[in-house]
Amino acid sequence: MKPQSRKLAIAALAGGVSIAAVAVLRGKAGRRRTASLRVERGLTALRLVARGGARYASNAPRLFAAAGEHRQQLRNDLALQTAEDVAATLGTMKGVLMKLGQMASYIDDGLTPAARRTLSRLQDSVPPMSPELAAQVVTEELGLPPEQAFATWDPEPIAAASIGQVHRAITLDGRAVAVKVQYPGIAETIEADLGNVALLRRMLKISAPSQDVDGLLAELRERITEELDYRAEARNQQLFARYYQGHPTIHVPEIIEELSTRRLVTSDLADGARFAELATWSQAERDLAGETIYRFVFRSLYEMHAFNGDPHPGNYLFRGGGRVTFLDFGLVKHFTDDELRPLVEMVKHLCVENDPEGFRRAMVEAGFLMPDTPMPTDMIVEHMALFYDTVRERGPRTMTGEYAAAVTRRFFDFRSPLAAYAAIPRSYVILQRINLGLFALLGELSATADWRCIAEEIWPFVQAPPCTPMGAAEATWRAARRDFGEARRAVR
């Protein structure tokens, strides 16, 4: 039988500036409808967690709030005291579930942005480690107890991280730093649980054996596994920190390499307002913050050939005037020139040269579209245009939650006749998470800007002069970077 399409929930899309595609994994011909229905019902187990998760997260603070001034005491009393406590709390798939929850947008559109956020906040409801347990991890990693490895060590964590917690400290040479400490045993337990592919398949509701499904699972497992080793995160954060050094609005805290290990990441301490607080600031401030985030995402893509893959509201600190500190580089995707080229071609042909056939060719070249797709080009363009909606024309546009939702719906539209001829090369899977997340985030800010105009500054095939004050400041920064070209080569 000629292999045709069996739909699985995936498509790659990249927003305004770069690319989009509907994608499909292949299977048996007659099963198309069944398969896509299956996917729509998919992730039920995860949805149950998400649904409950909304309550979980909203209930937990109530318990703490009720305790009033005893809140800290209560957190201490519930703290994880031993590696066994960690295993009981995050072992037997629970850590994996949280991670999958964070990645739910990879797989399924059934979760609302709020539910997705809630799921990713599940981790915040995990109790912190006791001061003794955190100190034990530091001691194992650095060979010295924290009081000796640092000049000052704050035993109370200041924040929860996905599989660890953050402590403040001052290094022996006087730098104020944030130290992310991983829960002991968590990496091993998640790694072991990721080995149960059958259960993962079930949770993701992927039932038929198929090489493509294995590919998606492999991608998810690889991404999760990558986040278990903080050294990869430290390397990535350092690349971004070096690249954006001196940038007028983008700030990435520097890594202190000698204090970063498999289970510790030490970086400069940053502060600022959280996303929830930004939402209470003036619209002008929110627009500026939106512009900075947008510039960060696409500058990184086009010039560093890298994406920080986690546009989660918790990963930003806001300091006014559009200044944003970017945190958490646990999920970074690097692109080769060959991987990036077709994405650039697609946006160029569609948005600048107005060449639908060229756009179609680039989609085929990237592997998003089968070469023998019988659909007319204008239909393909019509389907894809939504993804480029904010950058096809000049003029101020407001990102809205409705637009973000429409993009997500279109992205997961398996009923489209085009879906049968689209595919998702594995190396682009991660783009989806970033772009859906980015639109949702900007939509939540109701951020307004002339996105097309900003994109033209960044598009390597246009490189237009600055069109906003922030663009002008960025241009000055770029000009001042004598070693710019060299740095760019260095980070590839």
Next chain:
Amino acid sequence: MTEPKGQAEAVTGLVERSAAAYVSAVPGHPQDDGFFGPASVTWRISGDLSAPVAGLRSLLMQALHPLAMAGVDQHSDWRRDPVGRLAATSAYEATVTYGDRASATRVAQRVRAIHTRVRGVDTVTGQPYTATDPALLLWVHAALVDSALAASTLFGTPLAGPDADAYVGEMRIAAELLGVPPEIIPATVAGLERYIADVRPVLRCTPAAAESMGYLLDPAGLDDDIAELWQDIRDAAIAALPGWARQEYGYPAPAPVTPERRTEVRQALGVLDAVFLAEPGVLEARQRLVLRTRSAAKETSG
């Protein structure tokens, strides 16, 4: 096969109602530590990951007593509302375990009052029965205690020998609360095993047992995802049964519980637990128990 809407209701019913039962049973402001308390082995084993397997195995064992089964079959509404029946049972067990003495005594009195009305004649053996019969109550008790031990040994955190004896000893009060004379309740693991061996000749799989357990092992209308998790838990419960009990039911011999198989079952239990934990109030109830257990441990060591 039911329609998707019915499926969704079935599954939310099962998870939500067991969760609600658990939450209502764990007291916010107990007057005392109840009949077991935070330092007890009973609290530890009741919170074990293997508890759902223990619960299912316990029902499979209890149903093998023809008179106990006849009482349930002729007097309970499990066919009309099986989920509600399960939730009521788990609410009772949780209140006796975690509630203060007044609450535990109150629910036990209520059950004893109901038991006085549960009487009749078993159609299979032709024997009369009454739910106040200490022999039947003891069987139900022993099946539960034995199942907690078996499930935790295979799929949970096994109890060390002295702890297992302590658990059997602690649990005697649960049987006493329902009217079993203390002198006939096993107090050690060895005593429990002797008792079960003594009862074995009367145990058999009646048609009522086959029907109700058939439902329990493969509940109609479970949502796919939960149904698949349920399969693992069901297979684990069957694997934890004594060989003779499996033969009574006619279940094929299960695959051996290898370390890999044990891990798989634990992972399925973990997912189920995550779903359970996400229900309203469950996290807080667990936290209340953790806080009490920790402060008890502190007192003991201090």
